[in-house]
Amino acid sequence: MRKYCFIILVCLVIVGGIQAQPAIKVSGEVTKPLQLQTADLAKMKRVTVSMRDRDGNEHPYTGVPVAEILDQAGVTTGKQLRGENLTKYLLVKCADGYEVLFSLAELDSSFTDRTVIIADSSEGKPLPAGKGPFRLVVPGEKKPARSSFQVTELVIRWAKE
Amino acid sequence: MILSAATGFLGFGIRAPGVEPLTPVYPSYFGNRIDIPADNPLTVQGVQLGRMLFYETALSAGDRVSCATCHRQELAFTDGKRFSAGVDGTLQPRNTMSLANLLWVRNFFWDGRARGLEQQAETPLTNPHEMGQTLAVSARKLQSKTIYPPLFRAAFGSDTVTGLRIVQALAQFERTLISAGSRYDRYLQGAYQPTGSEAGGIALFYGKGTCGHCHDGPKTYGELFHNNGLDSIPRDPGRETVTGQPYDRGRFRVVTLRNIELTAPYMHDGRFSTLTDTSFITNPKFSNPFKN
Secondary structure: HHHHHHHHHHHHHHHHHHOOOOEEEEEOOOOOOOOHHHHHOOOOOOOEEEEEEOOOOOOEEEEEEEHHHHHOEEEEEEEEHHHHHHEEEEEEEEEEOOOOEEEHHHOOOOOOOOOEEEEEEEEEOOOOOOOOOOOOEEEOOOOOHOOOOEEEEEEEEEEEO | OOOOOOOEEEOEOOOOOOOOOOOOOOHHHOOOOOOOOOOOOOHHHHHHHHHHHOOOOOOOOOHOOOOHHEEEEOOOOEEEOOOOOOOOOOOOOOOOOOOHHHHHHEEEOOOOOOEHHHHHHHHHHHHOOOOOOHHHHHHHHHHHHOOOOHHHHHHHOOOOOOOOHHHHHHHHHHHHHOOOOOOOHHHOOOOOOOOOOHHHHHHHHOOOOHHHHOOOOOOOOOOOEEOOOOOOOOOOOHHHHHHHHHHHHHHEHHHHHHHHHHHEEOOOOOEOOOOOOHHHOOOOOOOOOOOO
């Protein structure tokens, strides 16, 4: 009996563990769909950027450039970002249903010096509940409305008219 | 564009002769982010069939319950109860939702677990505590009634009743439940002058009250999930059941406030019986991320 309890407990922990592990799903016009957890982001190229929050003050955020993530997923970035590829966009989806959009060129270092990142920490600490685990940080915008909280998905699509 | 495509084809199949495409009519300020699947375009005949099915008790075990038992038109498709009973008398765990402007909804139910109206319809039809009958049995029962095979032929080009066609017709009907005739709509169309208190309400709702952040725009609807602080420890995990993420605990989908005076009681658990109860929303305990 005790053995069964143990097995059930282990199963619960495993199931619970899988469910509770937050991740960012990268899909759409990609050659390699991704599912990135905190541990995966830790292994990628990391940068710290600063942005002005709703409180009016600049805060440092650390994480992975969105361009880096798109590169890994095989999205048309850099030299490939020309011609019809310029009509592609990134839709960022958040846990609460909030969505914001970027054209790929807005995120590409061959077009802009601004580095938009998926942040998972600030000043050495994980992001607070309600904002994290993953926040999009868009430096240099007058309103922080695109710096959305609890990012769950990055979807690349063609703008179709 | 989907609808003009329907002139030649019905989704992936050839359109049956005589099936007429139907264009939903709504004000331009609702925007066109509507959801009509390519394989289930709106047609006059499909909507007519769907309307009949919505009131059809044969879709339930024991032939006593239809969609309209819980979703009554005169109450903006609710039933005035805190929790509604299905075929076996068991009460539903959540309050019956009003059905308005579903054309703009992508994730259905209080926790957003059903993607699309076709998928949504399967739940009440087959849930043992709602209508309690498999789609196969429902299809067989309708097939044996003389009125239905010709209606399915008219809508789908074939006499054969299938579970898929049942949910498709229901979804088509529900997509035509558009609410756009309020005094507020007439005001937006320049045909009505709001009273002083109405104008004050509009300003508060879309301004300082920040209601419009979630109950967005003229539809008073945004596809968002929020925990608005009804309970410090939510009894119903809400969105968390769908995503498995603790941060989604107690989050529920924003609902439209159209026809709100008809849809009491309010909230996912029907805890408020009047709209003045819900004015707790203006009290400090209400957790509103848009209020500083």
